[in-house]
Amino acid sequence: MPELPEVEAVCRKLRRDALGASIVQLRVERPSVTRPQDPAHLESETPGRRIESIERRGKNILIHLSAGHILHIHLRMTGNLYVIPDVRFRPSLARLWIELDGGRGLIFEDSRVLGKVHLHPAAHLARVLKDVGIEPLSSAFTLDNFTRAAKASSQPSKIFLMDQRRVAGLGNIYAAEALFRARVNPRQSARSISKPKLANLHTAIQDILHHAVSSADAAYAEPGHFAEGESFPCAVYDREGEPCTICGKPIRRIAQGGRSTYFCPRCQR
DNA sequence: TCGATCCTGTAG
């Protein structure tokens, strides 16, 4: 489910619920979630450590623990991370769980088991994140930097936006929505986007992500409800055949990089 | 740049 806004919402909720807590025990129910790391390594190294801070980089969640270690979590497609009041009542899809002091549970839930949980020494953080690109909601995301990245890429614009090494955090939904908002054709190469459209795209990315963070944050704040942020109204995503909200032409779906891309063939040229 | 892979769930 998660792109940058949902991951951000997860982090905010985690900060409210888990900051300062200590780890009593950690259990890996599905060894593949820590691969290639040994589950026993996480289970033996984490107890006794305290959760000192929680950071997001792109779609990566970094839980800084005491004594210089970091839990690095990626939710991929179906992952979720949240605190429950009593770890004994964890859900069956909990692939990894942590008992916090006081008996609460920090749950890594993931139906498809594509997500990852790793433990790193804090000193290795830079190496772990070396391929994570510009944060689109940070001051580093200037039009200049964005333009530089686009001009260096011969990829189709949609693939370019989803490339985490360029801009970190956009996924299939918000990449499509940003391209629609800026009227950019998803098949057009990134380097060929006109200057004004590039500026529009730069703004659209920030606007959409800001809006989506608010919606996701509000949705995730609902106690006990960990649903997807359906609150964000998509203009093109998953709307194949429906009329474009601008021109009325049917939204089209094409395949790019093995994923579905939705766009308006008239508005996005 | 494509296809396979990692997995499971759900919609058609």
Added chain:
DNA sequence: CTACAGGATCGA
């Protein structure tokens, strides 16, 4: 039953 899923990586 098949197709597809808001992700990322790998090899051909």
